[in-house]
Amino acid sequence: MAEAAAGKLVGRDKITDATAALFADSVKIPERFIRTNEVQAAGAVVAGEDEASELPVVDMARLLDPELSAQETAKLGSACREWGFFQLVNHGVEEAAMQQIKDSVAQFFSLPLEAKNTVAVRGDGFEGFGHHFSGGASSDKLDWAECLLLFTRPVQARNMEFFWPTNPPTFRHALDRYSVEIENLARRLLSSMAADLGVSQEALLGAFFGAGDGKGQSVSMHHYPPCRHRGTVVGIPPHTDTLGLTLLLQVDDTPGLQVKRGGRWFPVRPLPGALVVNVGDILDVLTNGAYASVEHRVVPDAEGRRVTVAMFHKARVEGRVAPLPELLRGGEARARYRSIGKLEYTKGTVEAVAQGRRFLDSLKM
Ligand SMILES: O=C(O)CCC(=O)C(=O)O
Numbered sequence: 001m002a003e004a005a006a007g008k009l010v011g012r013d014k015i016t017d018a019t020a021a022l023f024a025d026s027v028k029i030p031e032r033f034i035r036t037n038e039v040q041a042a043g044a045v046v047a048g049e050d051e052a053s054e055l056p057v058v059d060m061a062r063l064l065d066p067e068l069s070a071q072e073t074a075k076l077g078s079a080c081r082e083w084g085f086f087q088l089v090n091h092g093v094e095e096a097a098m099q100q101i102k103d104s105v106a107q108f109f110s111l112p113l114e115a116k117n118t119v120a121v122r123g124d125g126f127e128g129f130g131h132h133f134s135g136g137a138s139s140d141k142l143d144w145a146e147c148l149l150l151f152t153r154p155v156q157a158r159n160m161e162f163f164w165p166t167n168p169p170t171f172r173h174a175l176d177r178y179s180v181e182i183e184n185l186a187r188r189l190l191s192s193m194a195a196d197l198g199v200s201q202e203a204l205l206g207a208f209f210g211a212g213d214g215k216g217q218s219v220s221m222h223h224y225p226p227c228r229h230r231g232t233v234v235g236i237p238p239h240t241d242t243l244g245l246t247l248l249l250q251v252d253d254t255p256g257l258q259v260k261r262g263g264r265w266f267p268v269r270p271l272p273g274a275l276v277v278n279v280g281d282i283l284d285v286l287t288n289g290a291y292a293s294v295e296h297r298v299v300p301d302a303e304g305r306r307v308t309v310a311m312f313h314k315a316r317v318e319g320r321v322a323p324l325p326e327l328l329r330g331g332e333a334r335a336r337y338r339s340i341g342k343l344e345y346t347k348g349t350v351e352a353v354a355q356g357r358r359f360l361d362s363l364k365m
Pocket residue numbers: 001002220222236241248256257296298308310
C-alpha cells in the first residue's frame with residue numbers, strides 16, 4: 001500500500017493477543033476476518049500451467065551485458081507496459097545481505113506478540129508494527145496479516161527510537177545493508193527503464209534519487225500466517241502501490257501474490273532467488289501512462305506462512321508528481337495525467353485508500 005502518512009482516515013491498529021492467538025490457530029475465523037465474497041467477486045484465478053500465464057522474467061545480468069542488453073531492455077519495457085510486474089533474476093544483490101534480511105525478518109515475526117509490540121504503531125502514525133491499513137470508513141474488515149512498516153532512506157528519516165526493532169539483534173544492520181543494496185539495484189533498473197522509454201537517465205534517476213525533498217525509500221514487512229480456511233480471508237486486498245517502484249523479496253517459497261491482468265488473477269510462482277518488481281502509481285505518472293501500475297493482492301496459503309519484504313521508492317519532478325517533461329516534448333505530446341504537488345498527492349492518496357478509491361484515477365486527463 002505504501003504511501004499514506006499519518007491520517008485519521010486510515011485505520012492501522014495495534015495487534016492484540018486475540019489476533020495473535022487467531023493467527024496461530026485458525027480453526028474458527030471471526031466475522032471481521034471473513035471476506036469470502038470479496039475474494040470471489042474480485043475475479044477468477046488463473047490455474048493454467050502454460051507459459052502465457054507466467055509473469056515475465058527479466059535478467060539483470062543480461063541488461064548489463066552490452067551484447068544482450070538491447071534485447072533484454074525490450075523485454076523489461078514490455079513487462080512494465082503489459083504486466084506492470086516481473087520477476088528479476090541475477091539481480092546481483094549480495095547473497096549474504098539477502099540471507100541476513102530474510103533471517104532477521106523471519107525471526108522478528110516469530111517473536112512473542114509482546115516483543116513485537118515494543119515497536120507498535122503509535123496513535124494515528126504510519127510507521128511501526130500492526131495491522132495493515134484498512135479501508136477506514138468503508139470497511140471494518142481486517143487482513144489476515146501482520147506488518148512492520150519503516151522509513152529507511154534518507155537515513156535522517158529513520159525513526160530508530162520508536163520503530164526500528166533491536167530484537168533480533170541483527171535486524172537493524174540487516175535492514176540498513178539491504179536498503180542500500182536495493183537502492184543501488186533500483187538505480188540500475190531505472191537506467192535500463194530510461195533506455196527503454198527513450199528518456200535521459202538524469203531525468204528518470206533524478207526523479208527518484210536527485211537532490212530535493214519528498215523522495216526516499218520505505219519498507220513494509222508482511223507476515224501472512226497460514227489459514228486453513230483458504231479463500232475466506234484476505235492477506236492484502238486488491239491495490240496498486242501508490243509510490244514509484246517496488247522491489248519485493250519473498251522470504252519463503254510460499255505463494256500468495258496474485259497480479260491482475262485482463263480481469264483475471266495470475267498467481268506469482270516465486271522463482272528461487274528472484275525479486276518481484278512492480279511499477280507503482282508515481283512511475284505510471286512519470287512515464288505518462290507508458291508503464292502500468294497494476295492491481296495485485298495476497299491470498300494466504302492453507303499450509304505455509306508467507307513472509308515478504310516490500311521496498312518502495314518515491315519519485316518527484318521538481319517537488320511534484322507529474323509526467324517527465326522529456327516525454328511531453330515541450331507540450332507536443334499530450335499529458336495523460338495532470339501534475340500535482342507532492343503534499344496534495346500524499347493527502348489525496350491517504351483519503352482515497354481510506355475510501356477504497358484509486359487516487360491515480362482522479363489525475364487522469
Ligand atoms: O506481500 C506481498 O506479496 C505483497 C505486498 C504488497 O503488495 C505491498 O506491500 O504493497
